[in-house]
Amino acid sequence: MTRAEVVLDASAVVRGLSREGRASEVVDGVLAGATAAHAPDLVIAEIASALSLAVRTEARSLAAAQEALELVAASPIVVHACGPLAPAALEVSATSQLSAYDAFYAVLARALDVPLVTADRKLAAAVPEAVLIS
Amino acid sequence: MTPVPNLHVRDVPPEALDVLRDAARRHRRSLNAEIVEALVGYAERQRQSEHLVERAAALRNRWKELFPDGFPPSLEPETIIRRDRDTR
16 A cells, blocks of 8 residues: 655644644654655754744743654654755746745655645645645 | 564565565575564554654643643744745
8 A cells, every 4th residue: 555645844744743633633644654754854944943933932832842843853754955956946936926945845745746735825825736734 | 581472474465575585685684584674673663653643642732731722823833934934
């Protein structure tokens, strides 16, 4: 049987580690090995940035934020270097409304021919066949 | 000493057996040793993934304690990330 395969963006990962719902089901599926997940290495910086903002602005516990990062590092998400994706991301970004950062997710999903799963409405709306979860 | 159990496996798909035989040759060990190694690796991955799922659930519970009624709209994870993406 073939495993489901997706590209996950930072919003889907952080959502899935924060609250029960569709995103947590997807993240648990990845952690359990039932779903193969990919992401550009940008995802780590985006997750760290979101967690640091949450800690700084709302006194969310630093320990919980560190734990979330450790879980991401230990997860079987396959992280792809941004370098080889950059030319295609630049082209997509230059010819669409996507930022270059967002384009890395779109380009990786297209290269692997798997759906992009995101909790970010704007990204989902801009990427054909993206799956919006909450 | 605890006795080591034996396992009799039926209906192994021939393609899978071919892969295991090739791997055994490459690793210079018996087919039996290759299969045991594969089973040990699978069991370890299962144990680790169960542990990861449990850790994720515990993490969600801790955040639920901080925000029992759900995140305020401005603090939804995707809102924070979109704001961050739009201000780079």
